[in-house]
Amino acid sequence: xxxxxxxxxxxxxxxxxxxxxxxxxxxxxxxxxxxxxxxxxxxxxxxxxxxxxxxxxxxxxxxxxxxxxxxxxxxxxxxxxxxxxxxxxxxxxxxxxxxxxxxxxxxxxxxxxxxxxxxxxxxxxxxxxxxxxxxxxxxxxxxxxxxxxxxxxxxxxxxxxxxxxxxxxxxxxxxxxxxxxxxxxxxxxxxxxxxxxxxxxxxxxxxxxxxxxxxxxxxxxxxxxxxxxxxxxxxxxxxxxxxxxxxxxxxxxxxxxxxxxxxxxxxxxxxxxxxxxxxxxxxxxxxxxxxxxxxxxxxxxxxxxxxxxxxxxxxxxxxxxxxxxxxxxxxxxxxxxxxxxxxxxxxxxxxxxxxxxxxxxxxxxxxxxxxxxxxxxxxxxxxxxxxxxxxxxxxxxxxxxxxxxxxxxxxxxxxxxxxxxxxxxxxxxxxxxxxxxxxxxxxxxxxxxxxxxxxxxxxxxxxxxxxxxxxxxxxxxxxxxxxxxxxxxxxxxxxxxxxxxxxxxxxxxxxxxxxxxxxxxxxxxxxxxxxxxxxxxxxxxxxxxxxxxxxxxxxxxxxxxxxxxxxxxxxxxxxxxxxxxxxxxxxxxxxxxxxxxxxxxxxxxxxxxxxxxxxxxxxxxxxxxxxxxxxxxxxxxxxxxxx
Ligand SMILES: Cc1cc2nc3c(=O)[nH]c(=O)nc-3n(C[C@H](O)[C@H](O)[C@H](O)COP(=O)(O)OP(=O)(O)OC[C@H]3O[C@@H](n4cnc5c(N)ncnc54)[C@H](O)[C@@H]3O)c2cc1C
Ligand SMILES: *[C@@H]1O[C@H](CO)[C@@H](O)[C@H](O)[C@H]1NC(C)=O
Ligand SMILES: *[C@@H]1O[C@H](CO)[C@@H](O)[C@H](O)[C@H]1NC(C)=O
Ligand SMILES: *[C@@H]1O[C@H](CO)[C@@H](O)[C@H](O)[C@H]1NC(C)=O
Ligand SMILES: *[C@@H]1O[C@H](CO)[C@@H](O)[C@H](O)[C@H]1NC(C)=O
Ligand SMILES: *[C@@H]1O[C@H](CO)[C@@H](O)[C@H](O)[C@H]1NC(C)=O
Ligand SMILES: *[C@@H]1O[C@H](CO)[C@@H](O)[C@H](O)[C@H]1NC(C)=O
Ligand SMILES: *[C@@H]1O[C@H](CO)[C@@H](O)[C@H](O)[C@H]1NC(C)=O
Ligand SMILES: *[C@@H]1O[C@H](CO)[C@@H](O)[C@H](O)[C@H]1NC(C)=O
Ligand SMILES: *[C@@H]1O[C@H](CO)[C@@H](O)[C@H](O)[C@H]1NC(C)=O
Ligand SMILES: *[C@@H]1O[C@H](CO)[C@@H](O)[C@H](O)[C@H]1NC(C)=O
Ligand SMILES: *[C@@H]1O[C@H](CO)[C@@H](O)[C@H](O)[C@H]1NC(C)=O
Ligand SMILES: *[C@@H]1O[C@H](CO)[C@@H](O)[C@H](O)[C@H]1NC(C)=O
Numbered sequence: 182x183x184x185x186x187x188x189x190x191x192x193x194x195x196x197x198x199x200x201x202x203x204x205x206x207x208x209x210x211x212x213x214x215x216x217x218x219x220x221x222x223x224x225x226x227x228x229x230x231x232x233x234x235x236x237x238x239x240x241x242x243x244x245x246x247x248x249x250x251x252x253x254x255x256x257x258x259x260x261x262x263x264x265x266x267x268x269x270x271x272x273x274x275x276x277x278x279x280x281x282x283x284x285x286x287x288x289x290x291x292x293x294x295x296x297x298x299x300x301x302x303x304x305x306x307x308x309x310x311x312x313x314x315x316x317x318x319x320x321x322x323x324x325x326x327x328x329x330x331x332x333x334x335x336x337x338x339x340x341x342x343x344x345x346x347x348x349x350x351x352x353x354x355x356x357x358x359x360x361x362x363x364x365x366x367x368x369x370x371x372x373x374x375x376x377x378x379x380x381x382x383x384x385x386x387x388x389x390x391x392x393x394x395x396x397x398x399x400x401x402x403x404x405x406x407x408x409x410x411x412x413x414x415x416x417x418x419x420x421x422x423x424x425x426x427x428x429x430x431x432x433x434x435x436x437x438x439x440x441x442x443x444x445x446x447x448x449x450x451x452x453x454x455x456x457x458x459x460x461x462x463x464x465x466x467x468x469x470x471x472x473x474x475x476x477x478x479x480x481x482x483x484x485x486x487x488x489x490x491x492x493x494x495x496x497x498x499x500x501x502x503x504x505x506x507x508x509x510x511x512x513x514x515x516x517x518x519x520x521x522x523x524x525x526x527x528x529x530x531x532x533x534x535x536x537x538x539x540x541x542x543x544x545x546x547x548x549x550x551x552x553x554x555x556x557x558x559x560x561x562x563x564x565x566x567x568x569x570x571x572x573x574x575x576x577x578x579x580x581x582x583x584x585x586x587x588x589x590x591x592x593x594x595x596x597x598x599x600x601x602x603x604x605x606x607x608x609x610x611x612x613x614x615x616x617x618x619x620x621x622x623x624x625x626x627x628x629x630x631x632x633x634x635x636x637x638x639x640x641x642x643x644x645x646x647x648x649x650x651x652x653x654x655x656x657x658x659x660x661x662x663x664x665x666x667x668x669x670x671x672x673x674x675x676x677x678x679x680x681x682x683x684x685x686x687x688x689x690x691x692x693x694x695x696x697x698x699x700x701x702x703x704x705x706x707x708x709x710x711x712x713x714x715x716x717x718x719x720x721x722x723x724x725x726x727x728x729x730x731x732x733x734x735x736x737x738x739x740x741x742x743x744x745x746x747x748x749x750x751x752x753x754x755x756x757x758x759x760x761x762x763x764x765x766x767x768x769x770x771x772x773x774x775x776x777x778x779x780x781x782x783x784x785x786x787x788x789x790x791x792x793x794x795x796x797x798x799x800x801x802x803x804x805x806x807x808x809x810x811x812x813x814x815x816x817x818x819x820x821x822x823x824x
């Protein structure tokens with residue numbers, strides 16, 4: 182139903198884009214002569230979360246001429262992108278690369294859908310908008326792993342503030358008790374805040390936390406350094422609509438005559454243009470409008486910056502001969518530099534849903550079950566940017582650690598960065614969600630989503646062919662660690678979620694666990710359920726990791742701490758590829774943060790450690806689900822409304 186009905190409806194919904202703005206170039210072929218006659222100081226590859234930040238910050242200096250190249254379209258104003266509640270329909274849409282993982286051995290050999298944004302704004306235009314910075318411990322560990330104090334929490338907090346406009350709609354009840362205003366800013370470009378609509382389960386969850394406070398402590402603001410405990414959920418949603426890097430960083434910079442943005446154009450390689458002493462200089466790019474279309478070469482006078490994301494960036498590097506020399510040789514690619522870490526160290530957060538039947542009729546399942554109600558809510562969004570369509574996946578949640586005396590620590594060293602970093606996440610959503618499919622049971626539900634945030638498992642990305650339009654082999658290696666820490670923690674997360682929902686506070690709300698997980702009561706049965714059903718949170722990271730300066734050997738990192746590529750000149754990587762260890766949180770804000778710092782590192786190379794972002798100017802799963810089935814009908818209604 183989903184795949185049949187949505188594409189047609191999406192086309193109806195696309196707002197008519199205005200004719201191309203001066204700096205927004207829709208086609209490499211049309212713009213070829215303009216591009217080849219311009220000297221660009223910086224060429225940024227990938228107009229996603231990080232690329233948008235760089236395009237804005239580097240073009241703040243009018244002496245820099247900047248080109249941003251994006252494979253997807255410039256349709257970031259599309260209504261499906263703007264309406265927060267419609268986020269699920271963006272997966273498997275024209276804005277998704279539609280990657281698939283290699284068969285995951287520990288998940289019964291299932292290959293699972295792997296979404297990535299393909300549109301200006303990248304994954305920030307298609308994600309679920311959850312807004313977490315990562316913990317103080319995570320960032321301090323990046324500083325110690327790279328030997329660069331500039332990655333410490335105390336320093337990156339300046340960038341976390343620089344990027345955000347954290348404000349609340351007037352309708353947010355008791356807002357001041359729901360976040361700590363001193364760790365936030367209202368002056369940055371990315372709008373964020375707390376959910377505007379109060380749900381009945383919000384109070385029940387608070388009551389449950391108080392009842393079980395020895396296990397579930399309350400955390401007023403998980404973006405203040407300590408991520409653990411139950412808290413309110415912040416989102417990159419402002420004025421009822423999605424924030425993304427296209428709207429917040431690229432659009433405000435489009436009026437500058439020193440920025441050009443070229444969309445619908447895929448970079449296939451970076452090019453060696455010469456040598457500096459013995460060191461290859463790699464400051465050229467090769468790009469095209471599509472398979473079998475004309476190829477263009479262009480050289481940056483200063484740097485090429487790869488921001489194509491944790492799949493696109495290693496793919497481009499491997500295609501260019503920057504990566505493991507043995508892999509290049511096997512595909513007859515001429516090696517520029519042997520960097521064994523490129524494409525290795527892939528990490529993501531495994532996800533699990535379980536459903537609970539509830540006795541109330543007052544849940545967000547209303548939006549699927551009651552078309553009158555749905556139409557009312559859509560009208561509220563369309564007219565006033567209010568109502569249920571401004572919501573994300575949950576209003577509150579908990580981030581928890583395994584007990585210090587958990588027996589698993591007899592087998593493994595704790596992979597978390599420290600006591601302020603959670604091992605797992607518990608989300609309670611006010612409706613039926615089953616990302617992996619199945620028919621909507623036509624009732625009222627609560628969905629528990631329990632996810633692992635400190636995986637030990639590592640995977641890899643490798644090329645299958647030298648054709649840049651053939652997808653690489655993407656293997657996040659989910660739950661594959663030999664010690665079994667990952668499946669153990671997934672199992673403990675589900676048990677903790679059941680304990681939370683088992684609090685007396687829920688007794689008049691929750692009827693019973695529903696569906697296939699309900700019978701999974703023994704450890705063995707839980708593991709079986711996990712292997713048959715786990716998916717992923719879509720936080721792929723770590724495939725071109727930074728390490729200490731110097732060594733290019735295996736395990737020492739492909740990037741220097743300033744994100745320049747080891748062994749070459751003129752090339753940097755700025756996106757989710759760079760994390761040596763995946764943050765124990767959602768990854769969008771960490772990417773915004775690192776991109777803000779990277780912009781300073783590019784502008785002022787000596788700013789290295791201790792540079793501050795404060796005072797800067799602020800110009801700027803395969804979803805065949807019943808959840809989605811509901812959303813798809815919502816879109817039909819929205820389309821009807823707009824027409
Ligand atoms: C469905 C989904 C839900 C998510 N939910 C959340 C969430 O709620 N909260 C959160 O914090 N994180 C979430 N994430 C993760 C988060 O969005 C990403 O980690 C983050 O946005 C990655 O930023 P990036 O700059 O590394 O890559 P991206 O934002 O993906 O940008 C890469 C860009 O490069 C372009 N590109 C790729 N290859 C090429 C090429 N060869 N030539 C030209 N352009 C190219 C792509 O089209 C894309 O625009 C989610 C992700 C997905 C997919
Ligand atoms: C997106 O919408 C904004 C605000 O309406 C407008 O200024 C901008 O030109 C639009 N951009 C595109 C690419 O359609
Ligand atoms: C992804 O898949 C959907 C559904 O099949 C399709 O409509 C869309 O065009 C695909 N995306 C891309 C970028 O090809
Ligand atoms: C911050 O957001 C608020 C509310 O959305 C808005 O009124 C204000 O103009 C924004 N400030 C900046 C600097 O963009
Ligand atoms: C582009 O660069 C490639 C690799 O250096 C080279 O083989 C090719 O001839 C160049 N094309 C043009 C048109 O200069
Ligand atoms: C829920 O709605 C159904 C059908 O309208 C009704 O029969 C039932 O009494 C309602 N239950 C509650 C708890 O309101
Ligand atoms: C569910 O629908 C009823 C009207 O039928 C409404 O009063 C209630 O607020 C809705 N609940 C939610 C969570 O949207
Ligand atoms: C459906 O929603 C409408 C509008 O909110 C409400 O009046 C009606 O009672 C709802 N129907 C049911 C069965 O809940
Ligand atoms: C929302 O918009 C409608 C139509 O413009 C208006 O009648 C209504 O009063 C608005 N509601 C709120 C809460 O602002
Ligand atoms: C861990 O400690 C708690 C309380 O301190 C205790 O109840 C529990 O049995 C211990 N667990 C193990 C596995 O030792
Ligand atoms: C620790 O390792 C032993 C031996 O491999 C295994 O039997 C046990 O289940 C492991 N404990 C945990 C908690 O994973
Ligand atoms: C590699 O590419 C070939 C030819 O395009 C294709 O048939 C095969 O399925 C691919 N293998 C993987 C693992 O993606
Ligand atoms: C759970 O087990 C009971 C007893 O074996 C069985 O009747 C029921 O169908 C099972 N439920 C599910 C959802 O598998």
